Amino acid sequence: xxxxKASEEARRKQILxxxxxxxxxxxxxxxxxxxxxxxxxxxxGLVLFHFKSKEHLVIALLDYVLETTTVLHLTEDIAxxxxxxxxxxxxxxxxxxxxxxxxxxxxxxxxxWAQGFTHPLIRVRMQAEIDRYREAFxxxxxxxxxxxxxxxxxxxxxxxxxxxxxxxxGCAVQSMIDPKNFDFDEYLSAMQxxxxxxxxxxxx
Amino acid sequence: xxxxKASEEARRKQILxxxxxxxxxxxxxxxxxxxxxxxxxxxxGLVLFHFKSKEHLVIALLDYVLETTTVLHLTEDIAxxxxxxxxxxxxxxxxxxxxxxxxxxxxxxxxxWAQGFTHPLIRVRMQAEIDRYREAFxxxxxxxxxxxxxxxxxxxxxxxxxxxxxxxxGCAVQSMIDPKNFDFDEYLSAMQxxxxxxxxxxxx
DNA sequence: TCTCGTATTGAACGCTGGACCAATAAGGAG
DNA sequence: CTCCTTATTGGTCCAGCGTTCAATACGAGA
Numbered sequence: 001x002x003x004x005k006a007s008e009e010a011r012r013k014q015i016l017x018x019x020x021x022x023x024x025x026x027x028x029x030x031x032x033x034x035x036x037x038x039x040x041x042x043x044x045g046l047v048l049f050h051f052k053s054k055e056h057l058v059i060a061l062l063d064y065v066l067e068t069t070t071v072l073h074l075t076e077d078i079a080x081x082x083x084x085x086x087x088x089x090x091x092x093x094x095x096x097x098x099x100x101x102x103x104x105x106x107x108x109x110x111x112x113w114a115q116g117f118t119h120p121l122i123r124v125r126m127q128a129e130i131d132r133y134r135e136a137f138x139x140x141x142x143x144x145x146x147x148x149x150x151x152x153x154x155x156x157x158x159x160x161x162x163x164x165x166x167x168x169x170g171c172a173v174q175s176m177i178d179p180k181n182f183d184f185d186e187y188l189s190a191m192q193x194x195x196x197x198x199x200x201x202x203x204x
Numbered sequence: 205x206x207x208x209k210a211s212e213e214a215r216r217k218q219i220l221x222x223x224x225x226x227x228x229x230x231x232x233x234x235x236x237x238x239x240x241x242x243x244x245x246x247x248x249g250l251v252l253f254h255f256k257s258k259e260h261l262v263i264a265l266l267d268y269v270l271e272t273t274t275v276l277h278l279t280e281d282i283a284x285x286x287x288x289x290x291x292x293x294x295x296x297x298x299x300x301x302x303x304x305x306x307x308x309x310x311x312x313x314x315x316x317w318a319q320g321f322t323h324p325l326i327r328v329r330m331q332a333e334i335d336r337y338r339e340a341f342x343x344x345x346x347x348x349x350x351x352x353x354x355x356x357x358x359x360x361x362x363x364x365x366x367x368x369x370x371x372x373x374g375c376a377v378q379s380m381i382d383p384k385n386f387d388f389d390e391y392l393s394a395m396q397x398x399x400x401x402x403x404x405x406x407x408x
Numbered sequence: 409t410c411t412c413g414t415a416t417t418g419a420a421c422g423c424t425g426g427a428c429c430a431a432t433a434a435g436g437a438g
Numbered sequence: 439c440t441c442c443t444t445a446t447t448g449g450t451c452c453a454g455c456g457t458t459c460a461a462t463a464c465g466a467g468a
Binding site for chain 2: 444445446447448449
């Protein structure tokens with residue numbers, strides 16, 4: 001009765017994709033080994049053959065989600081923007097666009113995040129991920145501070161990076177639960193109105 | 205064998221407190237009727253006698269959490285601050301202090317928030333709650349805009365209120381998962397550095 | 409072609425959770 | 439005191455879960 005075999009790596013990916021599909025639809029609470037197996041057209045036993053337990057599967061799924069999520073990086077068009085503050089703003093805009101572009105992925109991310117409160121293995125991974133995200137903002141934040149040292153005398157690059165992350169995650173908190181009523185443009189222009197004026201020659 | 209009776213209202217509150225205790229420790233995933241009953245020193249049947257089903261209990265718990273959570277309101281000391289922007293900042297500071305003051309409650313809040321992605325009844329309540337929260341910021345945001353109309357020409361009070369909520373929720377996203385490594389003061393001074401300069405006569 | 413390791417299956421086990429219910433005690437009304 | 443409503447109990451049921459396992463089929467190497 002067994003079906004055709006497949007390589008270890010291919011099977012794991014197939015199962016992880018199925019797990020992602022289930023979890024992104026039903027949430028982590030609705031993620032069961034049986035559902036994953038059914039979605040992947042495999043037996044339940046095989047899922048647990050490749051991932052020793054459900055916990056291993058969940059952690060592997062988290063790693064999969066974090067790996068396949070676009071990491072923050074400076075694209076050429078953004079890097080070429082002269083004003084550091086405009087560069088930071090352009091990055092924020094791009095990240096906010098991702099919120100509406102792949103809501104299911106972001107929701108799953110936050111589902112894991114909330115599970116991290118009680119699950120140590122998930123927690124450490126989420127801590128590392130958010131750290132990584134904040135660190136990606138730091139060099140740009142540092143450039144913003146360097147451009148206007150007197151105005152940001154008591155501000156650190158770490159703090160500014162944290163605020164940048166806060167902008168995005170805070171936007172996500174509001175938009176993920178209520179996409180229809182959340183106005184991205186309003187949020188953006190309010191953000192620009194707050195910080196945009198600090199750049200001396202910034203054309204907004 | 206039945207124990208002493210109690211009034212409908214008293215029993216419900218007793219059960220809800222037990223449910224809150226369990227959920228704030230173990231998370232919503234660890235919330236079971238049996239645990240709640242045990243924590244309240246009652247039989248499992250009684251819990252389901254007062255709350256017809258577990259779902260009813262969960263929704264009632266959510267309402268309980270939202271009701272007993274301090275609503276955002278202007279205290280006298282904050283209302284007496286002359287500069288609108290300083291008033292807004294003072295509010296943000298107070299809300300951020302609540303994040304570290306009652307982390308378990310906030311974590312439970314976000315747990316519900318994430319469950320709202322897949323559970324319609326939870327979702328509408330969280331939408332309404334976040335709306336309410338944002339609306340509470342709106343009048344203060346409007347005063348900020350009125351104080352400097354030319355600088356905020358394209359900014360609406362709704363947008364500014366949303367950004368204020370974003371500041372706080374974004375701070376929560378980072379601090380709830382990693383309280384030890386998150387620096388509230390750094391976050392705050394970066395925030396003040398960004399927006400504080402906009403107030404002409406603000407002494408920070 | 410034969411063989412051996414292993415990927416694969418489907419059924420079975422044990423457990424936990426929500427839900428249900430007959431029996432029972434409690435307390436107020438008459 | 440008696441009765442009647444109902445809050446309360448503990449046990450039971452059943453569905454669904456993660457996990458285990460003997461049986462089985464596949465495919466590479468000899």
